[in-house]
Amino acid sequence: MATSKSTAPGALHFHGYEFLGPPGAFVMSFGLPLLCWTFGLLCNDVTGCPATSLLHPSTMTLESLKHDVGWHGWSTIYNHKAFLANLGYYTLSLVLYRFLPAIESEGTELRNGRRLQYRFNAFSSAMFIFSILAAGTLLNGADWVVWTFIYDNYIPLLTSNIILSYFFATFCYVRSFAVKNNDPDSRLLGPGGISGNILYDWFMGRELNPRVNLPIIGTVDIKIWMEMRPGLTGWLIMNYTFCAAQYRHFGYVTDSMLMTTIAQTVYVLDALYMEPAILTTIDILQDGFGFMLSFGDIVWVPFTYSLQTRYLAIHPVDLGPYLALPVGVLAVGYYIFRATNNEKNRFRTNPDDPKISHLKYIDTATGSKLLVSGWWGRARHINYLGDWCMSWAYCLPTGIAGYQVLRGAAAVAAGVNEGNLGPNGGFAIKNAKDWTVVVPGEARGWGIPVTYFFMVYFAVLLVHRERRDEEKCRNKYGKDWERYCEKVPSRIIPGVY
Numbered sequence: 001m002a003t004s005k006s007t008a009p010g011a012l013h014f015h016g017y018e019f020l021g022p023p024g025a026f027v028m029s030f031g032l033p034l035l036c037w038t039f040g041l042l043c044n045d046v047t048g049c050p051a052t053s054l055l056h057p058s059t060m061t062l063e064s065l066k067h068d069v070g071w072h073g074w075s076t077i078y079n080h081k082a083f084l085a086n087l088g089y090y091t092l093s094l095v096l097y098r099f100l101p102a103i104e105s106e107g108t109e110l111r112n113g114r115r116l117q118y119r120f121n122a123f124s125s126a127m128f129i130f131s132i133l134a135a136g137t138l139l140n141g142a143d144w145v146v147w148t149f150i151y152d153n154y155i156p157l158l159t160s161n162i163i164l165s166y167f168f169a170t171f172c173y174v175r176s177f178a179v180k181n182n183d184p185d186s187r188l189l190g191p192g193g194i195s196g197n198i199l200y201d202w203f204m205g206r207e208l209n210p211r212v213n214l215p216i217i218g219t220v221d222i223k224i225w226m227e228m229r230p231g232l233t234g235w236l237i238m239n240y241t242f243c244a245a246q247y248r249h250f251g252y253v254t255d256s257m258l259m260t261t262i263a264q265t266v267y268v269l270d271a272l273y274m275e276p277a278i279l280t281t282i283d284i285l286q287d288g289f290g291f292m293l294s295f296g297d298i299v300w301v302p303f304t305y306s307l308q309t310r311y312l313a314i315h316p317v318d319l320g321p322y323l324a325l326p327v328g329v330l331a332v333g334y335y336i337f338r339a340t341n342n343e344k345n346r347f348r349t350n351p352d353d354p355k356i357s358h359l360k361y362i363d364t365a366t367g368s369k370l371l372v373s374g375w376w377g378r379a380r381h382i383n384y385l386g387d388w389c390m391s392w393a394y395c396l397p398t399g400i401a402g403y404q405v406l407r408g409a410a411a412v413a414a415g416v417n418e419g420n421l422g423p424n425g426g427f428a429i430k431n432a433k434d435w436t437v438v439v440p441g442e443a444r445g446w447g448i449p450v451t452y453f454f455m456v457y458f459a460v461l462l463v464h465r466e467r468r469d470e471e472k473c474r475n476k477y478g479k480d481w482e483r484y485c486e487k488v489p490s491r492i493i494p495g496v497y
Contacts, residue, residue, distance in 0.1 A: 037077065122272045230298050245314075337390065
């Protein structure tokens with residue numbers, strides 16, 4: 001743990017290293033983009049998920065691997081068309097932010113005693129974009145150029161967003177050095193990004209609420225705009241792209257694809273509709289805007305959270321009666337997630353609200369109140385349980401994941417032809433240039449690290465975030481937090497953890 005030191009403005013103190021300090025920041029800053037490329041390339045529609053060469057590591061060569069991932073030079077991961085299309089998408093989001101009707105809201109009180117003003121219309125912006133996509137699909141079907149462009153340029157679009165995430169993090173880092181004591185625009189530094197280590201502070205973010213004034217558009221809060229707009233909406237656009245791809249490939253859309261897509265649509269639209277609630281989250285209250293949030297918002301969310309639908313676009317899974325399992329898990333998770341967050345938001349914004357006025361709480365020396373009954377009396381971070389349950393529901397529809405793409409002679413050699421899809425079943429790809437099928441084959445089960453990655457990652461994320469929350473609350477409330485923990489001993493899962 002690093003030694004605390006004060007910095008401008010006011011009595012701000014660096015709260016210590018997280019993520020193993022600078023070494024951890026380095027690994028995540030450069031390792032996570034590589035992981036996204038790995039998922040995108042090694043689980044593909046060229047040879048399978050995973051790529052066929054990985055199933056035979058003893059005979060794998062660089063050339064065979066390049067063949068199996070469809071590598072044809074650097075244009076495989078970057079092209080100007082994808083980058084420009086990406087910029088067009090961001091520009092559209094900014095235009096909608098400026099010109100669509102919006103709710104004007106005041107943020108929570110900052111440590112300088114001031115409050116920032118916010119403009120919220122992420123939900124209506126998303127609905128405008130989805131209306132355009134729906135109209136284009138009704139007119140042109142699954143072959144609409146938007147869907148085919150995104151699908152064909154998946155990796156270049158990923159690369160474009162990685163580049164932009166580095167840009168935004170660096171831009172905000174450089175600008176943060178203009179923050180001064182008693183800044184007239186209420187610009188403040190965050191307690192997590194003032195260690196003095198360049199890489200770590202760039203990763204965590206130095207400025208708490210970086211804002212820019214753009215011609216015509218006006219003032220844009222970079223952190224909230226990034227968290228609520230291009231990435232979350234992009235997540236759903238990716239899902240819809242893969243729905244269209246599944247229909248093009250097989251002539252239908254499976255129940256597993258529909259379930260996953262609808263569930264994630266409800267989750268995202270709920271977050272966008274409840275956009276003002278983001279003002280009470282730890283990302284907004286405590287974290288500066290650096291690479292951690294920049295990359296997470298526009299790369300990690302849209303490109304790793306949609307791994308399941310990308311998988312199902314190539315290997316359709318018909319759940320039938322088994323659909324009840326992920327649907328049940330989803331319903332339980334969403335109920336916990338929404339009920340707990342509503343309770344917290346109401347208590348923070350209006351403790352006299354009749355819906356929560358009966359709840360018990362303890363007063364703290366800081367003037368804050370901590371709930372000890374209701375949902376938050378069951379566990380100190382009970383909302384994370386709902387989040388994790390929903391992550392299970394997104395992954396379960398992929399089943400025992402893994403598939404091989406067989407073409408021509410390879411398909412025939414495996415006992416596959418137009419009248420017989422082989423002893424292990426399979427799916428014929430519609431309108432393929434040659435006789436092409438997708439079968440589990442020897443890849444069965446080896447796709448699980450990809451399609452269930454989200455569930456495992458989310459568990460690690462939530463536990464880590466819970467530990468961060470605990471440390472910050474302990475530092476903030478002192479003995480009052482210890483008293484609170486005695487009354488609410490569970491962290492996330494009541495009676496278990």
